[in-house]
Amino acid sequence: MNWFYFSSPSTFYGLAGRLAPWLFALAAVTAAWGLYLGLLVAPTDAQQGEVYRVIFIHVPTAWMSMFLYFVMACYCGLTLVFNTRLSAMMARAIAPTGALFTAVALWTGSFWGKPTWGTYWVWDARLTSELVLLFLYFGFIALSNAFEDPRRGDRAAALLAIIGVVNLPIIYFSVQWWNTLHQGSSVSFKGTSMHVTMLTGMLVMSFSAWFYAAGAALVRVRSIILERERRAHWVRELKEG
Amino acid sequence: MSAPSRGTYSGGFAWAMARDLRLAWRHPDEIILTLAFFALVASLFPLGIGAEPQLLARIGPGVIWVGALLAAFLALPGIFATDFIDGSLEQMTLSPHPPLGWAAGKIAAHWIISGLPLTLMSPLIGLQYGLTGDTLLVEALSLALGTPILSLLGGACAALALGARGGGMLLALLALPLFVPVLIFGAGAAEAQATGLAPTPHLSLLAAALIAALVGVPAAVVAAVRISVD
Amino acid sequence: MSAPSRGTYSGGFAWAMARDLRLAWRHPDEIILTLAFFALVASLFPLGIGAEPQLLARIGPGVIWVGALLAAFLALPGIFATDFIDGSLEQMTLSPHPPLGWAAGKIAAHWIISGLPLTLMSPLIGLQYGLTGDTLLVEALSLALGTPILSLLGGACAALALGARGGGMLLALLALPLFVPVLIFGAGAAEAQATGLAPTPHLSLLAAALIAALVGVPAAVVAAVRISVD
Amino acid sequence: MYWSSWDAFWAMGGHAFFVWMSFGALFLALAVELVLLRVRRNRALGDIEEERELEAEN
């Protein structure tokens, strides 16, 4: 596959338009399957009772919040090093969805915390660093839109995103580094301590979140391309045809 | 006509230090203002939450750190924003001195003007909160290690926000989340000491972070300034 | 040539409101930034102090008030400073509209942009600190009464600090001590409620202070602007 | 199927509030995002139209 061919906004616009519906369809199918497993099939948790079912959205969204930030930072690296236009647009397209997943992870975590820990919020390292992640997303969005010249916003925000990557290991390892209320990793390479249905449900939901995020980012990047390339020839012809 | 200068790192560093310190010295009241702000924030708390001695001693280290952090934050526009508005930053980027030199010089000057006086003043505030001997010392030490990190990170954010709309608030959104880890370890050190634990793990983490920031951040600042003058 | 206009109070008020709200609306993200700053400051404390629920519920009202106060403070330069720098303030003082009108309009716009959203947002932060039902309500009420006072007093200080060196810090030194009484009564109200006492004395004191400020401060602002443009 | 009845399902063992607030928030958020995506796309297309008119004007 010729990457350079697709790294031009005009060709990528078409590619994204063709991919997005498929991604959304896959997201819907996997979501239906995952919710079926999680809500209808999986047995209850011995300690927590039924609240634990929040796990089927809490963990996928929490993972996604970090993963999307990582992907966004990679695009930002491309922006700074190669000065490519498309990578900056992709980073901008990912940020709102990343912020959304972060907010949902925080929200679901809080509503899980109330019955299990007895409080909506504690200031422990995991929760706090996740909150910082939300602010980093906000900062990225605000900074990228704070300039008259979008190219300048791209580069400034890219630098911020890269500086903020430091936060990712802090979120991930906070449960090990500090003594936290939040529970540690139960999914690891050594095997897991979970019921198989639960695990499958969680993984299926994670794939669903991934498909959704990819679809949403591609749809958004199409709008961004149109906004930016408003004056380009191919955009003009696009509408006329 | 003489051969053109190519500039030097040290030349840029010395230039920026000398100029920014001269500017600060022209109005020494600004340093006093930084300190006054610090003292004010620190005294707002007892007013806001009541003044039971145990409670105060308990929250003392944290409040001092938050106060120092906010004071350092408020001084941030002095690093680049004023130079951006009056056109000095343009002249700096067109200078033959490499940007790494003068950017580092400006950050160092910022620390001398804001972080250093805050550190020196912290024991006084600590006494007001009923902190004692060793805790005061650890608090000051943590500030001495932590405030340069604040200046460095803050400098990078200030450079990024140049020319952006949203001014102080945008800067807050960028800088404060990055300050958070520094705050946690800094306040943690004094608190550990106060509760009888060893503060060394926190302090060595701060020291490590300082070294990392010293190595990494100036380059980021230069990149940010480049983006901003464009 | 037509008869010269002598201007009106309402004309000046409407002009200033419309303009400043238009400017704010041009960048709605700035209001969001104010809120983000509020949330950030409120989150700094648990990080610095530690996160025991009782302690947090105890200091919650105070922290929320301090956060609101600092956020309102950071928005102060928007009232007069930017207009001073670009020459708009000169034009305003030379306008036929009497200064009392537009000065009041600018302060009202400032409150709508900063104080109002803070008030609306405060219950969310309160929840994070574990405050409950009635306390949240009283806290919001105290902010609704208190933040306009902050805007008024802050406006007067911002006008005084115009053109003075030291910028933000000087403003802090002027404004924050004036804010202190507001803080005490504001935080006191929610705290009284939390500890089972009646919040009404605090709230009625705040209301009285608000009325006094509404009557007295705008004239002071006008005097301060006159001094600054000279 | 794990549940004995739909009522039991909706009750979630007494934790209905917490579970459904979580799931509800997620789906609400996704719905809002999808709407915003649509709005943004329409606005982008509208802007292009406007631009073209402006250009025709000049």
Place this chain on the structure above:
Amino acid sequence: MTEGRAALEVRDIACRRGPALLFSKLDFDVFPGELLCVRGPNGCGKTTLLRCVTGLTRPDAGRITWLGQSVPEDPARFRGDIAYGGHLPGLKDDLTTEENLEFSLRLRDVAVDRDAIARALAAVGLEKRRRLPARRLSAGQRRRIGLARLALDPALLWILDEPLTALDDAGQAHFVELLDRHLARGGLALVATHHNLLPPSGKVRELRIAG
């Protein structure tokens, strides 16, 4: 209108800055239909003089009379009659060209309709930049907003500091035309400038401040 007698009378005005006495015992009148050019080398005090007349700066001594009435007695009336353009433009970078013009006229309590604004902007060549935030404008385009404002403001007395700065030849010609029309209608102008201003039909006098 009080034709024949001076509308603006300035008597015995003096201003010192630090150790330097910029001017003192300065007397001058401006009559309807007349342009008074304030001239002198850099730093002689032209800007300071204009600001003293408007009331922005307090002179060390002096009396100013407007239409026969001492200004401090009724400053609001005087303010209603003057249009001041100083070194600072008074534009908001975030508002568009159009909005800037509209708000500056409303501040002067001048009733404006959108058409008049559009026409005035077209006359200074900004019709295509109507919707552009002022920060994007070039130095000369920013100044041209000021010209459009003068064209729409019925103020009797113009007090302008270096009005020709940054304007190209067409812009300068446009300003002279506006000025000429203003004077022909019986307006007054007090202008500090280093350029030569020769409105064809107006009376011009010079006030020289020694360096």
Place this chain on the structure above:
Amino acid sequence: MTEGRAALEVRDIACRRGPALLFSKLDFDVFPGELLCVRGPNGCGKTTLLRCVTGLTRPDAGRITWLGQSVPEDPARFRGDIAYGGHLPGLKDDLTTEENLEFSLRLRDVAVDRDAIARALAAVGLEKRRRLPARRLSAGQRRRIGLARLALDPALLWILDEPLTALDDAGQAHFVELLDRHLARGGLALVATHHNLLPPSGKVRELRIAG
């Protein structure tokens, strides 16, 4: 010095701002001893062009060569050779006239002694304002600090935006004299201005940007 061939070569430079194409496919050379005046109506893109040449703004297309070497290859060398004066003065209001001049020269890595500074300030008529903070200076006096800087900076290429703004006749004559000396020494100048610049001994060419 590479006499005879162009020291500054600009090829095929283009810049668009929003929907407007300011200029494109612009080619020009500047030879040692030559002044290139950039001219055109307000808003045509003179400032933008100068900023593109210095590297402060990124053009949409174009190559710039300095003394036979592409600028992006060795930007430090180019920066060492140019003295830029833009719309913004780059003065610190809180530093004195003298300090401002001294720091701006040190930033250009020009070795300065106090006497030379005093003499340059005297030449622009600021000897009595040496110790005054720049915020107190008049518009023209601030500009004159820039003239003093040009007199002391050995930079080969001057890039100046509206250098005559706010200067009185004596100030303008002084600038022309400085420019003439610079050109006579083999210096180059790229100047955007609405004034007529006629340095007696230098070669002058014009670059016109359409409006």
